Amino acid sequence: MTATPATTAATRPRSEATPARTEASRPRKRPRSRTRFAPYMFVGPAVVLFVLFMLLPIIYAAYISFTTYKLESGGIFGTQVQVFAGFKNYIAVFQDQALLTGFGNLALYSIIAVPLTLGLALLFALLLDTPGVRATRFAQTAIFIPYAVPGVIAALLWGFMYLPSTSPFSYITEALGWGTIPFLEQSGIYGSIGNIAIWGGVGFNMIIIYTSLRSIPAEIYEAASLDGANEAQIAWRIKVPLVVPALILTGIFSVIGALQLYSEPTTLKPMTDVISQTWVPLMTIYRNAFLTDDLPGAAALSVVLALGTVALSALVLWLSGRRNKGAQS
Amino acid sequence: MTAVAVRERANLHTRKGKTWPTVILMIGALYCLVPVIWVFAAMTKSPSELFTTFSFLPGSGALDNLGDLFSYGGGQYGMWAANSLLYAGVGGVVSTFISTMAGYGLAKYEFKGRSLIFYSILGGVLIPGITLAIPQYLLLSQANMAGGVLSVLLPLIISPFGIYLSRVYASAAVPQDTIEAARLDGASEWGIFLRIGLPMMLPGMVTVFMLQFIGIWNNFLLPFIMLSDQNSYPLTVGLYTLLSKGSGTPALYSVAITGAAISIIPLIALMLFLQRFWRLDLLSGGVKG
Numbered sequence: 001m002t003a004t005p006a007t008t009a010a011t012r013p014r015s016e017a018t019p020a021r022t023e024a025s026r027p028r029k030r031p032r033s034r035t036r037f038a039p040y041m042f043v044g045p046a047v048v049l050f051v052l053f054m055l056l057p058i059i060y061a062a063y064i065s066f067t068t069y070k071l072e073s074g075g076i077f078g079t080q081v082q083v084f085a086g087f088k089n090y091i092a093v094f095q096d097q098a099l100l101t102g103f104g105n106l107a108l109y110s111i112i113a114v115p116l117t118l119g120l121a122l123l124f125a126l127l128l129d130t131p132g133v134r135a136t137r138f139a140q141t142a143i144f145i146p147y148a149v150p151g152v153i154a155a156l157l158w159g160f161m162y163l164p165s166t167s168p169f170s171y172i173t174e175a176l177g178w179g180t181i182p183f184l185e186q187s188g189i190y191g192s193i194g195n196i197a198i199w200g201g202v203g204f205n206m207i208i209i210y211t212s213l214r215s216i217p218a219e220i221y222e223a224a225s226l227d228g229a230n231e232a233q234i235a236w237r238i239k240v241p242l243v244v245p246a247l248i249l250t251g252i253f254s255v256i257g258a259l260q261l262y263s264e265p266t267t268l269k270p271m272t273d274v275i276s277q278t279w280v281p282l283m284t285i286y287r288n289a290f291l292t293d294d295l296p297g298a299a300a301l302s303v304v305l306a307l308g309t310v311a312l313s314a315l316v317l318w319l320s321g322r323r324n325k326g327a328q329s
Numbered sequence: 330m331t332a333v334a335v336r337e338r339a340n341l342h343t344r345k346g347k348t349w350p351t352v353i354l355m356i357g358a359l360y361c362l363v364p365v366i367w368v369f370a371a372m373t374k375s376p377s378e379l380f381t382t383f384s385f386l387p388g389s390g391a392l393d394n395l396g397d398l399f400s401y402g403g404g405q406y407g408m409w410a411a412n413s414l415l416y417a418g419v420g421g422v423v424s425t426f427i428s429t430m431a432g433y434g435l436a437k438y439e440f441k442g443r444s445l446i447f448y449s450i451l452g453g454v455l456i457p458g459i460t461l462a463i464p465q466y467l468l469l470s471q472a473n474m475a476g477g478v479l480s481v482l483l484p485l486i487i488s489p490f491g492i493y494l495s496r497v498y499a500s501a502a503v504p505q506d507t508i509e510a511a512r513l514d515g516a517s518e519w520g521i522f523l524r525i526g527l528p529m530m531l532p533g534m535v536t537v538f539m540l541q542f543i544g545i546w547n548n549f550l551l552p553f554i555m556l557s558d559q560n561s562y563p564l565t566v567g568l569y570t571l572l573s574k575g576s577g578t579p580a581l582y583s584v585a586i587t588g589a590a591i592s593i594i595p596l597i598a599l600m601l602f603l604q605r606f607w608r609l610d611l612l613s614g615g616v617k618g
Contacts, residue, residue: 036440038434038519039434039435039437039440040434040440041434041518041519042430042431042434042435042522043430043431043435043446045427045431046427046428046430046431046487047431047446049427049483049486049487050449050450050453050487053461053465053486053487054453054456054461054487055449056468057461057464057465058456058461058464060467060468061463061464064464064467120357123353124354127350127353127354130347130350132347133350133351133354134347134351135351136354138358139354139355139357141604142357142358142359142361142362143354144361144600144604145362145597146361146364146365147543147600148543148597149596150546150547150548150564150565150592151547151549152549152565152568152569153564153565153589153592153593156572156586156589157364157365157367157368157589158364159572160368160371160586161363161364161367165380166371166379166380166582168385202357202361203361252455256455262549263550263565266549266569267569267572269573270572282460282550285460285463286550286554289463289466289467289554290554295467298463299463299464299467302463302464306460309455309456309460310452310455310456313455314455
């Protein structure tokens with residue numbers, strides 16, 4: 001800090017107006033010097049927490065995933081020591097049949113939940129944005145409400161609405177003589193869990209797409225409607241292409257969200273036999289870490305899942321970037 | 330005559346054009362409200378009515394259910410609710426403040442390491458917090474912190490998405506000229522942030538707070554892993570344990586249903602209240618300050 005009075009005076013003409021005692025008590029700093037430390041003060045707490053609770057756990061999990069516990073003689077029962085295991089845990093991850101089934105379940109669920117959530121969110125957003133539609137305020141709030149309901153509670157609510165003895169839907173079909181609806185059986189479980197996620201996710205995604213629609217200037221539509229385009233054509237040809245960035249964002253959130261599926265099947269598990277302890281990968285991670293005490297296995301699977309998510313998100317981004325470029329040229 | 334007919338047809342056309350979107354939206358609204366309506370109907374039913382009467386009909390057991398709920402496990406439900414409020418409230422406020430500070434710092438200053446920090450945090454957005462839960466548990470149990478309140482709070486305070494949103498909002502809402510002017514007036518950097526930056530960023534902060542509050546309130550896996558003492562459970566974990574016990578004793582179903590119904594009231598109220606203040610256009614990048 002080579003502060004010279006000359007530069008201070010030159011760059012900060014008004015500093016002369018400040019009381020003289022501060023000038024006298026310590027040499028006036030160069031104006032830049034205090035903004036040199038300020039940003040670190042602002043970002044510091046976040047960076048410390050980021051390192052401690054995101055970076056460090058990832059590094060630690062990666063480290064554990066390459067180790068294994070080995071029993072060594074010594075003491076009465078021997079002692080467990082952690083030894084380097086190479087890719088052993090990763091190979092085990094990909095050879096675990098239950099886990100592969102789990103990824104299959106997750107894929108089936110995602111194929112149902114992600115497109116339907118986004119499709120419905122886009123549909124509702126476009127309808128909200130259609131001039132002349134009534135009760136939009138009510139509809140917007142009602143559709144958004146499930147976002148405030150935790151996944152566990154949502155699964156609990158829907159679970160009871162699926163359970164043959166309490167289901168209002170099965171009550172009706174039974175009264176009609178069609179029997180109960182197999183919500184919680186193998187044939188219906190993907191749709192049932194997908195429905196819980198769709199119910200919880202549509203509103204949030206709808207709001208993102210809707211706010212993005214609202215930022216489009218109305219003049220753009222006027223030309224189109226003068227040309228005789230109807231609302232549906234305007235929606236599909238003009239609005240949808242303009243909200244593609246919002247769709248990409250919601251798409252990435254939905255994919256990340258889908259891979260985190262855990263609360264819903266875990267909550268439904270006591271109600272049905274078809275959800276196993278390893279029904280989705282996160283449930284397998286939990287089992288490995290807490291029920292079978294296979295921490296290295298759990299860590300390896302966590303790393304695989306985290307990398308998989310990042311890779312998928314990057315893929316979505318890349319694909320959408322390529323599509324956009326294609327559309328422009 | 331023909332002119333009238335034409336106008337009538339045009340009217341019919343526009344009316345039809347507006348009716349269908351409204352109807353579809355109402356179906357969507359109904360779909361979203363049905364489980365909420367159901368749970369409030371079900372919480373009024375006695376355990377025997379729950380399995381016998383049509384779901385949406387109210388029953389006669391509301392008060393008994395409420396009594397059972399609040400006396401369950403020596404008043405555990407009240408404790409779970411208080412815990413949820415504590416975790417989500419304190420976590421939400423602290424997280425919002427730290428995110429706002431970081432977003433402001435990243436948006437308003439040029440400094441060494443800025444890009445590195447920003448892109449690391451952006452990468453953090455893509456990593457599902459939940460896959461970090463087990464590694465976080467392993468690390469915190471090494472530090473003998475697992476099981477405590479902090480083990481649930483601290484990992485949830487860092488919110489890459491919140492920092493990202495705050496940065497976007499700070500760039501749009503806090504003019505650089507205002508900061509420069511305050512600097513010339515001799516205000517400290519911290520003072521400028523508190524007195525000028527924060528008020529300007531308030532709508533963005535409400536948004537970040539809502540997202541964080543709901544995110545923490547809804548979190549299940551992290552407290553499920555970290556906590557072992559039933560009295561420090563949040564509502565999600567508490568109701569889950571209630572439900573899994575309920576599969577053996579159906580009488581607990583009514584308690585779980587009543588607990589679920591009561592637990593969603595404050596959150597829906599909060600959301601309806603804050604709805605007008607928050608800026609979700611932040612999420613779609615449509616911020617105009």
